[in-house]
Amino acid sequence: DGGITQSPKYLFRKEGQNVTLSCEQNLNHDAMYWYRQDPGQGLRLIYYSQIVNDFQKGDIAEGYSVSREKKESFPLTVTSAQKNPTAFYLCASSQTPGQAYDEQYFGPGTRLTVT
Amino acid sequence: GNSVTQMEGPVTLSEEAFLTINCTYTATGYPSLFWYVQYPGEGLQLLLKATKADDKGSNKGFEATYRKETTSFHLEKGSVQVSDSAVYFCALSSPDTGRRALTFGSGTRLQVQP
Numbered sequence: 001d002g003g004i005t006q007s008p009k010y011l012f013r014k015e016g017q018n019v020t021l022s023c024e025q026n027l028n029h030d031a032m033y034w035y036r037q038d039p040g041q042g043l044r045l046i047y048y049s050q051i052v053n054d055f056q057k058g059d060i061a062e063g064y065s066v067s068r069e070k071k072e073s074f075p076l077t078v079t080s081a082q083k084n085p086t087a088f089y090l091c092a093s094s095q096t097p098g099q100a101y102d103e104q105y106f107g108p109g110t111r112l113t114v115t
Numbered sequence: 116g117n118s119v120t121q122m123e124g125p126v127t128l129s130e131e132a133f134l135t136i137n138c139t140y141t142a143t144g145y146p147s148l149f150w151y152v153q154y155p156g157e158g159l160q161l162l163l164k165a166t167k168a169d170d171k172g173s174n175k176g177f178e179a180t181y182r183k184e185t186t187s188f189h190l191e192k193g194s195v196q197v198s199d200s201a202v203y204f205c206a207l208s209s210p211d212t213g214r215r216a217l218t219f220g221s222g223t224r225l226q227v228q229p
Contacts, residue, residue: 004158006158033216040221040222041221041222042119042204042219042220042221042222043159043204043217043219044219045216045217048216058216090158090159092159102208103149103161103164104161104217105161106151106158106159106160107158108157108158109156109157109158111156
């Protein structure tokens with residue numbers, strides 16, 4: 001079955017450590033996205049990539065980094081510079097980055113807790 | 116910039132009641148509009164979409180009509196079930212922005228009681 005996988009589902013880290021969240025898709029989609037969700041809030045865009053080896057900052061990119069070396073993979077690193085990293089992180093993809101009508105497909109999410 | 120405003124929740128209904136969740140938007144150009152649903156601890160699933168004015172999106176008994184004159188995309192269902200309990204997000208994608216990422220509302224939690 002085609003879809004998006006995120007691992008792990010739950011992740012715990014100590015403050016000051018970098019952590020990388022995995023996102024893999026086998027939908028053959030060109031565009032991929034990372035969102036952050038906080039309790040009772042909508043999703044906010046961290047980074048997005050419309051093509052391999054290219055990515056752009058979203059609304060809350062500070063303290064995060066990404067890479068897009070392969071079409072199917074878009075890992076997100078939460079660095080120690082991120083002041084409030086505890087959140088639910090969602091990865092998404094869409095087929096045609098140039099089309100506004102193109103819906104996004106979401107992974108199951110990773111819940112990161114930093115103490 | 117683009118923005119989406121949803122009615123605050125939680126919305127609590129009895130089974131078989133009529134559901135309306137209001138959504139209004141601000142966007143440049145002619146955005147596409149979406150409703151997503153999120154069940155506890157899971158990612159988002161597309162519920163329905165509409166890509167131009169007066170389009171009606173529908174799925175699983177849910178409907179929403181793209182109203183450009185009122186900049187609205189209200190979600191409706193005639194008879195809710197306990198299994199519809201979830202958080203519902205209204206979102207838009209504007210063709211006038213370069214990134215094509217979605218702009219989300221804050222979500223509305225629906226609780227359906229048996």
